Amino acid sequence: MQIHEGIPGGNTESQSICQQGKEKEVLGGRDLVEDEVLHTYECYIQTAFYPKSKSPYNNSSSMVIDDGQESGSGNGASEKAGETLCCASCGIVDDVKLMTCDANCKLVRYCSIACQREHRPQHKEECKKRVAELRDELLFAQPKSSHFGDCPICFLPLAINERSRNVLMSCCSKLICDGCFYANKIRELNASLKRTCPFCRHSVPVTKIEADANVLKRVEANDPVATHFFGKRRYDEGDYGSAVEYLTKAAGLGDTDAHHQLSVMYLEGGGVEKDEKKAVYHAEEAAIAGHPLARFNLGSIEWYSGSKERAMKHYIIAANHGHDKSVGKLKQGYLRGLVSKEDFAAALRAHQAAVDATKSPQRQREAAAELAKL
Numbered sequence: 001m002q003i004h005e006g007i008p009g010g011n012t013e014s015q016s017i018c019q020q021g022k023e024k025e026v027l028g029g030r031d032l033v034e035d036e037v038l039h040t041y042e043c044y045i046q047t048a049f050y051p052k053s054k055s056p057y058n059n060s061s062s063m064v065i066d067d068g069q070e071s072g073s074g075n076g077a078s079e080k081a082g083e084t085l086c087c088a089s090c091g092i093v094d095d096v097k098l099m100t101c102d103a104n105c106k107l108v109r110y111c112s113i114a115c116q117r118e119h120r121p122q123h124k125e126e127c128k129k130r131v132a133e134l135r136d137e138l139l140f141a142q143p144k145s146s147h148f149g150d151c152p153i154c155f156l157p158l159a160i161n162e163r164s165r166n167v168l169m170s171c172c173s174k175l176i177c178d179g180c181f182y183a184n185k186i187r188e189l190n191a192s193l194k195r196t197c198p199f200c201r202h203s204v205p206v207t208k209i210e211a212d213a214n215v216l217k218r219v220e221a222n223d224p225v226a227t228h229f230f231g232k233r234r235y236d237e238g239d240y241g242s243a244v245e246y247l248t249k250a251a252g253l254g255d256t257d258a259h260h261q262l263s264v265m266y267l268e269g270g271g272v273e274k275d276e277k278k279a280v281y282h283a284e285e286a287a288i289a290g291h292p293l294a295r296f297n298l299g300s301i302e303w304y305s306g307s308k309e310r311a312m313k314h315y316i317i318a319a320n321h322g323h324d325k326s327v328g329k330l331k332q333g334y335l336r337g338l339v340s341k342e343d344f345a346a347a348l349r350a351h352q353a354a355v356d357a358t359k360s361p362q363r364q365r366e367a368a369a370e371l372a373k374l
Contacts, residue, residue: 085098085109087112088110088115101123103128104134147290169202170211172199173218182369219246256285263281284298296329299312303329309338311329327348
């Protein structure tokens with residue numbers, strides 16, 4: 001396995017409630033109570049068994065929604081109006097705030113926890129299937145940018161390739177592109193100025209002790225980037241217990257690199273017991289946030305598990321971010337007939353566009369200066 005290195009239907013009781021006998025008033029040859037019962041039953045059927053987009057009852061003239069409002073029918077109805085709401089277990093349509101399913105399948109609503117527990121055996125399989133579908137929709141959506149985002153100074157996308165020299169500032173936890181960092185350094189040297197951060201203008205630490213003090217201050221403030229950096233250092237030092245603690249905290253705070261680090265650790269057993277389920281979860285969280293290496297790893301996992309079509313989808317998304325190794329995998333897939341000519345060509349164009357977007361005169365000058373040192 002090639003893994004990129006990194007610190008990586010309704011119940012009968014509810015129907016009987018909907019259809020219970022009531023005293024009838026007749027108007028125009030039809031019972032008012034019968035109209036009410038039919039409305040309740042249709043609402044119950046839709047919520048219990050149909051996704052809102054496929055329900056045959058979506059075009060009813062009046063729909064009850066969870067905030068007690070009504071909306072009209074047809075294309076003018078709002079998205080919220082499409083969520084015809086009533087309890088999937090008891091069919092209640094009173095003005096109550098209905099709860100969503102705990103699994104967030106978005107198929108059913110309940111008026112109480114008791115109703116949810118009662119309806120769970122009937123809803124379980126459909127719920128699991130729908131949750132998996134929603135997860136895939138999220139997982140295979142193309143992120144707008146890589147997890148690095150843009151440089152906060154020049155606002156150009158930060159490079160993701162291994163040759164890039166993006167600089168993490170210990171004072172503010174900002175990731176600065178090598179071009180802006182180099183340009184600021186030259187400006188300060190030419191003007192004999194004191195070294196400062198290009199972003200926050202805090203004095204650049206001279207010693208490792210000063211830099212560590214800055215990082216610890218950010219960690220105490222629950223900065224996710226600094227927390228991940230601290231966890232990574234603990235991992236490199238062999239303190240795996242502290243590493244997992246800090247990386248888990250950073251992942252909980254939303255740091256994408258921490259998710260990637262944990263995924264690699266759990267996949268390879270680096271300092272922790274191997275756990276493929278946790279590895280895939282953290283890799284997916286990182287990939288959803290735009291981490292190309294995590295996306296590449298997911299492609300490798302899917303490939304070796306036999307899901308080659310899903311693997312190609314992951315490689316296409318990573319290639320669209322400018323990830324070089326994913327392009328190589330797509331080439332192999334194209335030669336094996338797993339990727340169409342059109343999709344392969346589109347991925348190549350997107351890859352080149354992503355790489356070109358990260359170029360600037362300042363970054364080219366910094367690269368030339370580094371080559372001159374060799």
